[in-house]
Amino acid sequence: MFETGTGVEKNLVKAFRLYKEGDRLEDPACRFALGKYFENNLVPEDEQNRGMEDVVSYYEYAADKGHAEAMTKLGYMHEHGIYYDKNVNRALDYYKKARKQNDPLAINYLGLYYYRMAQRSEESLKQKYYEQAINLFKESRRLGCTRASNNLGMCYEQGTGVERDMAEALECYMEAATRGYSQGMFNVGYVHLYRTKRSRLNEDYEKAAHWFRAAIVKDPELVDAYFYLGLLFEKGLGVDCDYHSAFGYYKKAASLEHPKAATKCGNLLATPHGLVNPDKVEALKYYKRASELGDAEAYLRMAEMYEEGAEGVRRNEKLAVQYYERARELGLAEGSVNLSRMYETGAFVKKDTNRARELLIEGANNGSYIARNKLISTGVLPSMHAGDEKDDDSSVSGPDPSGMYFPKRSPFARPESKRSAFGSAFESKRISQIGSPTRMQFGEHNEYPEEENKSHAREKSESTIKPRLHLSLIHISEPTRPLYISYAVFCLKKKKKKK
DSSP, X not given: OTTTTSSSOXXXXXXXXXHHHHHHTTXXXXXXXXXXXXXXXXXXXXXXXXXXXHHHHHHHHHHHTTOHHHHHHHHHHHHHTSSSOOOHHHHHHHHHHHHTTTOHHHHHHHHHHHHHHHHHSOHHHHHHHHHHHHHHHHHHHHTTOHHHHHHHHHHHHHTSSSOOXXXXXXXXXXXXXXXXXHHHHHHHHHHHHHHHHHHOOHHHHHHXXXXXXXXXXXXXXXXXXXXXXXXXXXHTSSSOOOHHHHHHHHHHHHHTTOHHHHHHHHHHHHSOSSSSSOOHHHHHHHHHHHHHTTOHHHHHHHHHHHHHOBTTBOOOHHHHHHHHHHHHHTTOHHHHHHHHHHHHHTSXXXXXXXXXXXXXXXXXXXXXXXXXXXXXXXXXXXXXXXXXXXXXXXXXXXXXTTSOBOXXXXXXXXXXXXXXXXOSSOOOOOEEOSSSSOEEOOOXXXXXXXXXXXXXXXXXXXXXXXXXXXXXXXXXXXXXXXXXXXXXXXXXXXXXXXO
């Protein structure tokens, strides 16, 4: 009661004293609780803290006496090599013993284990392991585990082990969110944000903003929630457009090592956005930090600054070529297109038209309409036919017409890590690992089926085309705006020809 504040004022010191009295009577529950207090340094000031060896002895004593939570805790420690040498078989033994006592945390961990097995197994065994994981998540959910609800929601959202069902996914996430689980709150917000890719309803943006805010109140280190709030404020979606708030959220996410957020900070500082006077030097610092974390766009922005030169930034052709090349290696089409231009004109590199054409084709394959249109104009590619057009929305990891960024996400994680170690296309850490404050991230998945993300820009109705242009002009970020505008103009010209 004193520990949770149920019926009385919360008082950890009194709770600790009571647990110590129970420990004298060799009560396993009290000994396990003391182990947690010592491990998390929650002991009173007049009490000497214990080392990890003593902490583990408390857990082992409680587990030997049949305490389910202690078994789960030791299983987690063995599985992830905390204090002990990593031993998955030993961990499974603890989880299975705790499961016999209906411990929901242990059951959830077993589900995560089988999910990982499915990720690593050959195709013939994947479904078997997925089904085991799903059944365990459902069992843990029935026993009240919020993290199991969250994990089950991710499975329904991704369609792993079950038929993809966004309504069921949202129900699972909402269950976890209403019980106060921060990652569930974030996932509810993310589902509403994803819906806007098709609905464009401001109501969904508002709900997304609400749940992202709730998530960071519950967990101040939930990095992705800061990033998405920054996007919403930058674009004015569901909230009033406010560059100061956007920069604040991006800056917080960047401090938690979110690479795309660091790039966004650089973008806001590099160009006038009603925020502050442009500060290219400070922007370059953010780009460098983002590039160290593996963000491809950061390399592109640094290359542009070094190619053109800027106030406080000396022109450096060698670095410009180097960073364009790095952006290209990370799969960014603009890197290939800019290098192609250099090889074509002989700027900063030896002129090589064959290499320029190869890079242009590479850029087109990576989704650049600039590269594609140039290849068509030079006769390398045939002209586009009416039925061949695709909008950029077919790529879930690229920019959305509203300017939102939907990364490729994946549920499987590094335990005991409170922040993301993102790659070039940052991944959202949305699946949970319980028993600790960490978020979990599963393995690689395609995000959403392509058929759900196809564009509707080619619809015959003029009323469909005009809003599309409106979104392109207002919400698309500067680097990608020309692609959308050129395509929108193409659509209008084609429509006039039909008339």
